[in-house]
Amino acid sequence: MSTKQDDYPDLHKVLILTQRPRRPGPLSASLTLGWRALLKIKYVPEQLFDVTAFPVIFLLMFTYLFGGAIAGSTGEYLDFVLPGILVMSVTMITMYTGMDLNKDIQKGIFDRLRTLPFWRPAALVGALLVDAVRYLLASTIMITLGYILGFRPGNGFGGLALGVLLLLIFAFSLSWIWTFLSLVVRTEKALMGISMLILFPLTFLSSVLVDTSTMPEWLQSIVDVNPITLVVDAVRGWVHGTVTNQEIYTVLIVSLGIIVVFAPLTMYKYRNKN
């Protein structure tokens, strides 16, 4: 048996650390964890496939599938549907936040992070910051492709940018629902199932693809209170210059409401996860 000190000559040196650094601030901790998420993209760039493929496929599919039937011409329909599909794609991508966290939980790194003395929400905020990058990427790809196909924002690029910003805020709030679920649901598959179950009806029973005024009245009353409809209407409004203050405030209030409910729930579950 080798118990001599010289097996690890440098070990002694690293162990004599008299000073313990002060715990990092919330921002620094969040950015560090955001950096971690970015590194993961570096190693597994394929995970960006969803972010890039979703928007492209959706846009092409809906424009050419429904364009003629619904709006008479694809060009006109593109102007209408692009903001909708933008919201739909980004909303779908928010699911991944929950899945990444769920994967962490199943591995030891989750426990390690929870024993470190940094600001607790940073683990989630950091991941969400990087998600914002993904959402932005998806939006950029879709808008670029749309532009090539003939999409022209009626309100110029300023309106478009503000529309995207509003969407990012909503997506950020939505992510808290998935992070919460990922702490409650045991497996990744179950999480995926539940997320889909929530998202599919929400996105399709909305104004993403069609104007709600064409729907039967009973359906219209459901669709009009769907948060996705609210977001789509506001984003579409920004893009084409018809947005009202009320539409903007509604989206902001809905987003804030989601955060106020789900952020504390998530943090509670995060602290007390078995």
Place this chain on the structure above:
Amino acid sequence: MSKSNVSDDFAIEAVNLVKKFGDLRVVDGISLKVPRGSIYGFLGPNGAGKTTTIKMLATLLRPDEGSARVMGFDLTNDANHVRQCISLTGQFASVDEDLSGLENLILIARLVGFSRKGALSRAKDLLKAFDLEDAAKRQVKKYSGGMRRRIDIAASIVTSPDLLFLDEPTTGLDPRSRNQVWDIIRALVRNGTTVFLTTQYLEEADQLADRIGVIDHGKLIAEGTSKELKASVGAGRLTVHMNTVEDLAKARRILQEMTDDQVEIDERLLRLVVHIANHIDAATAISRLVTENLQISDFSMGQPSLDEVFLTLTGKTTGQSESNEEVSNVDQAG
């Protein structure tokens, strides 16, 4: 030495810890004291409640009953202070396997408050100390089992914790890697860190721990130094394989004269097992068999296995058949 082990305080003082999952009392009233600067070995079979106990002591799980002070701070009311002095190396890789070793260490160094530059240099020092420099830029998922364990432990001592929890640090490692990990643990303790480790191997607890607690079904069923524990179990056993059935019978008679215990005999394997106090008695026994001209094909002296500890302590087996018989295995040619 920088650590505050001047006082005779305890690193861990747990009183009656209980954790329930549903109706199951997975940890069922554990009380223990771990002196600062010592190694405490927590020994138990699969599902005994080792990990659950560690998670409670490391602030990851809230105890349902009982209380504990860890490094002088109350576990539930002062969790943040506890977190500042402890570190946990979980049972399963507790670093991010997608990241490289270097990135993992930088990540943790940043999260405990090192500056950008400080984190980088600390990470590099640690990699050097753990002999992982060559693998610094490789993703941890591409590490071998031994390297993984080392990076896990390196990640745990980024701030040289006062108390380090190691959950089964050597399970699944080959003897060489296992020895490396043992050396690291000893070095940590020499520098004043208190170590609380779990293991399924009596030998490991024996080699490392100052005190050993044996846990089964969430209860501490024995506690003491390894000497005390082994005395209660019986020191070890001698296994002898003979060449012929006749010799087996003769050998059994001879061995039986030397002990009060029943000699176990297996005629199919031509094997005898006898509990024996120490190596000198074992040597005497073997030499008597040789003097009688009996044909021994092989013999070995082993420590009591975990199975035997359990058998003695609880009156039942663990259902595992692992034993540490390779301690002094000798092959005899004719």
